[in-house]
Amino acid sequence: MPAHVLILGGTAEARRLAAGLAARTGVRVTTSLAGRVARPGAVAGEVRIGGFGGAEGLADWLRAHHVDALVDATHPFAEAITANAARAAAATGVPAVVLRRPGWRPGPGDRWYDVPSLGGAAAALPGLGRRVFLSTGRLGLAAFAHLTDLHFVVRSVEPPGPPMPPSTELVLARGPFTVAEETELLRTRRIEVLVTKDSGGEATAAKLTAARELGLPVVVVRRPPLPQGVTVVADVAGVLEWLGLSGSLEAT
Numbered sequence: 275m276p277a278h279v280l281i282l283g284g285t286a287e288a289r290r291l292a293a294g295l296a297a298r299t300g301v302r303v304t305t306s307l308a309g310r311v312a313r314p315g316a317v318a319g320e321v322r323i324g325g326f327g328g329a330e331g332l333a334d335w336l337r338a339h340h341v342d343a344l345v346d347a348t349h350p351f352a353e354a355i356t357a358n359a360a361r362a363a364a365a366t367g368v369p370a371v372v373l374r375r376p377g378w379r380p381g382p383g384d385r386w387y388d389v390p391s392l393g394g395a396a397a398a399l400p401g402l403g404r405r406v407f408l409s410t411g412r413l414g415l416a417a418f419a420h421l422t423d424l425h426f427v428v429r430s431v432e433p434p435g436p437p438m439p440p441s442t443e444l445v446l447a448r449g450p451f452t453v454a455e456e457t458e459l460l461r462t463r464r465i466e467v468l469v470t471k472d473s474g475g476e477a478t479a480a481k482l483t484a485a486r487e488l489g490l491p492v493v494v495v496r497r498p499p500l501p502q503g504v505t506v507v508a509d510v511a512g513v514l515e516w517l518g519l520s521g522s523l524e525a526t
């Protein structure tokens with residue numbers, strides 16, 4: 275049984291895993307948060323906040339804090355920290371696993387346009403609609419700032435900073451949202467096209483159902499690739515199995 279588990283967090287799965295591990299005797303669990311959100315939700319176990327200083331800094335931290343297992347439970351689009359985690363694990367020999375929830379796949383009735391990046395989404399938008407619901411987070415708005423003819427409705431937990439498109443309406447809210455709430459938002463804002471990252475999971479999927487029911491096109495930014503050779507599991511139960519701990523925490 276690993277004595278000290280470091281979870282790279284920032285996701286609901288990371289929080290669930292921390293809660294489950296913190297409840298076990300003999301396991302010390304530390305969750306690392308980037309510090310982007312001013313008021314992160316409660317996290318069980320120990321919490322550290324802020325960057326490590328690249329892969330080398332993370333490797334130093336693993337050594338200094340005697341980490342026995344590293345779980346990268348960051349968001350699928352947190353590309354830099356995932357690369358750093360893979361490098362730090364290789365440099366230190368600390369066993370590591372990536373918890374990556376499966377991506378979304380279109381179903382019957384969906385009008386999805388796959389793009390490889392936020393820039394690709396910006397290039398696709400003018401042909402798809404003038405009123406855009408942008409649910410890609412507050413940190414990527416610069417990619418759309420040149421689209422002066424389009425109106426954007428941007429939803430995020432905390433207010434974004436510039437640059438952003440000149441015609442931008444902010445909706446400050448923290449999910450999860452129901453299909454009824456998403457439908458209401460799309461209808462009242464007269465949205466013609468939705469842009470989302472392929473985050474996967476249930477918590478933010480209601481907007482996709484709402485878009486399907488309203489017949490709206492959805493621009494889906496596909497995930498960056500994972501580093502070569504990493505071990506990947508799809509859920510919290512997979513991490514527990516990898517850690518050699520029995521029982522499921524999915525109900526917690």
Ligand code: NAP
Pocket residue numbers: 282283284285306307308310323324325326327328329331332347348349351352353354355356358411471
């Ligand atoms: P990123 O681009 O991969 O990371 C940039 C830098 O932030 C990293 O090099 C690292 O700094 C620091 N960092 C990131 N995650 C960290 C963590 N869990 N603990 C300590 N340092 C961390 O990451 P991002 O896309 O900005 O995301 C930041 C955090 O927000 C992640 O923890 C992620 O899980 C969460 N999040 C991201 C998204 C998204 O769409 N990207 C959505 C929801 C939640 P150093 O190099 O100095 O160590």
